[in-house]
Amino acid sequence: DTEVTQTPKHLVMGMTNKKSLKCEQHMGHRAMYWYKQKAKKPPELMFVYSYEKLSINESVPSRFSPECPNSSLLNLHLHALQPEDSALYLCASSQDRTGVTQYFGPGTRLLVL
């Protein structure tokens, strides 16, 4: 089973709202990733967690705040977003950072009004 699940599937939020995206995997993977994907573009890496510790932050604005409560869960907390943050947010996991075979979830489609 190579399933990564993400909730919600769709999210609409105002610029003053606070919301969270959730990602879950039960493959025993120890690395988890957040990507942002704009239409007709490849995924762009945002954050990498390895063994529940943040190991890569690709200079993402502080209005995006990741959290890894345990090895199966990954959250992305959103606050004071801008309309240009509207995108598909993808979560991925891999066995660990050295394994690199990454499995993606279906994504959360975010619209910021």
Add this chain to the structure above:
Amino acid sequence: GENVEQHPSTLSVQEGDSAVIKCTYSDSASNYFPWYKQELGKGPQLIIDIRSNVGEKKDQRIAVTLNKTAKHFSLHITETQPEDSAVYFCAASRSGAGGTSYGKLTFGQGTILTVHP
């Protein structure tokens, strides 16, 4: 850092024809090359991958070839079917321990493949 170029950006074929998508990479230390298929409204799905110690890998109608010297790799789909229509992304990465670049996938810009019945 790594840079991956992917061509063509769009590819239109008739059902039953073959489709070839090519990628070049810049970092000679890259040693892992996955291909992802992304259908509309879905996340990228890993369809095949190859490591630098192998020159070719096949899985039914899909094959990937790697030329380390020239730093390019290609995806070959034979006997295409309408359900193969999607966006295909190549990527490159270093696998192995150590360094901040490990675990980072660098994607190509994508190829929109359309298979006409």
